Amino acid sequence: MKTPTFITSAFIALCCALLGACSTPLSSPTVGGGGTVRYGDAKATETVTNEFGSTDLQLIAEKMTRSLLESQVTANRPFVTLSAVRNKTSEYIDTKNIMNSIQTALLRSGRVRFTRSIDEMQPGVDELQRQNQSGLYKKSSAAKTGNMQGARYSLEGEITSIVKQNSSVKDVFYKFTLKLYDVEEGTVEWQEEEEIRKTSKR
Amino acid sequence: MKRITPTLLLSLLMALCMTPTAWAQKEAANDGDDVAKHLQWRGKSKPIRVDDLLVQRRNDLLVVQATVSNTAGGDHTLYWRIRWLDKSGMQVGTGDTWRPLLILGRQTQLLRGTAPMPSASDFVIELHLEGAKP
Numbered sequence: 001m002k003t004p005t006f007i008t009s010a011f012i013a014l015c016c017a018l019l020g021a022c023s024t025p026l027s028s029p030t031v032g033g034g035g036t037v038r039y040g041d042a043k044a045t046e047t048v049t050n051e052f053g054s055t056d057l058q059l060i061a062e063k064m065t066r067s068l069l070e071s072q073v074t075a076n077r078p079f080v081t082l083s084a085v086r087n088k089t090s091e092y093i094d095t096k097n098i099m100n101s102i103q104t105a106l107l108r109s110g111r112v113r114f115t116r117s118i119d120e121m122q123p124g125v126d127e128l129q130r131q132n133q134s135g136l137y138k139k140s141s142a143a144k145t146g147n148m149q150g151a152r153y154s155l156e157g158e159i160t161s162i163v164k165q166n167s168s169v170k171d172v173f174y175k176f177t178l179k180l181y182d183v184e185e186g187t188v189e190w191q192e193e194e195e196i197r198k199t200s201k202r
Numbered sequence: 203m204k205r206i207t208p209t210l211l212l213s214l215l216m217a218l219c220m221t222p223t224a225w226a227q228k229e230a231a232n233d234g235d236d237v238a239k240h241l242q243w244r245g246k247s248k249p250i251r252v253d254d255l256l257v258q259r260r261n262d263l264l265v266v267q268a269t270v271s272n273t274a275g276g277d278h279t280l281y282w283r284i285r286w287l288d289k290s291g292m293q294v295g296t297g298d299t300w301r302p303l304l305i306l307g308r309q310t311q312l313l314r315g316t317a318p319m320p321s322a323s324d325f326v327i328e329l330h331l332e333g334a335k336p
Contacts, residue, residue: 043299045281058299066316070260108295109319 050198061101067192081151082117089161245334249274264317275307279332284315286322294322
């Protein structure tokens with residue numbers, strides 16, 4: 001009979017195609033010849049050196065954010081503003097970057113609203129002045145002055161480190177502390193710490 | 203001699219194409235279904251064992267705590283993170299960071315995570331034991 005033979009041949013061809021698909025590597029949608037540059041997982045644990053790194057920043061931001069969201073302070077979607085984070089370590093650390101990650105995560109949660117921080121105030125004032133004093137804008141569409149929201153809380157932080165080393169081992173201990181102050185009353189309404197220990201052989 | 207049916211052959215081919223990670227998930231299911239359905243091991247899990255999971259809602263956020271034990275005498279580094287899911291199975295947030303955790307020999311540690319937003323209603327704990335084989 002011809003039909004079963006045809007089906008068997010077709011099936012064998014399909015199997016060969018499937019096997020071929022499993023074994024032959026496909027070319028990647030990349031540009032570049034040498035293959036020395038690779039994109040990695042931005043959330044992977046970075047252990048290149050024991051200086052402050054991306055994983056430390058992410059761990060701190062996650063811990064602070066989740067802890068703040070768990071507390072009852074955020075129950076009524078309060079207005080919060082960012083203040084300075086003091087860097088008391090011996091390294092240069094972009095502390096604004098840590099606060100930006102915390103702010104992003106808090107805003108994504110929908111549980112907190114932010115007002116402009118002191119650093120971000122001048123561009124806001126400039127834009128209000130442009131709309132109200134340049135004479136270029138319709139009065140009906142210009143943003144009014146005097147309507148900014150005042151923050152009820154202020155986030156302030158500090159990062160410190162203790163470094164110890166001998167001939168064979170270097171130990172770095174980071175401690176990040178974040179406090180939420182009630183602006184009007186001056187009280188601390190929430191506080192959290194993250195401790196990170198990194199040890200490397202020299 | 204028995205003829206190899208097309209279905210059997212296709213099954214064999216699909217098994218050949220499966221990744222090592224997919225096999226590892228099946229191994230983890232032996233730990234106890236309630237716990238295992240929330241775990242995703244990359245490679246072998248021994249000698250680390252997840253004993254139990256606690257799940258609560260605090261301030262409308264899902265909070266998860268897992269107890270992990272090192273059943274061997276040597277120290278091990280465990281990398282873990284929680285993938286948060288909404289009720290339709292979609293990922294919530296951009297994904298947590300892999301967290302390193304040193305577990306000393308015969309030690310028990312706690313893994314604790316809080317969801318980034320209230321829409322998270324389910325979770326999977328991804329675990330990777332340093333140096334584990336597929």
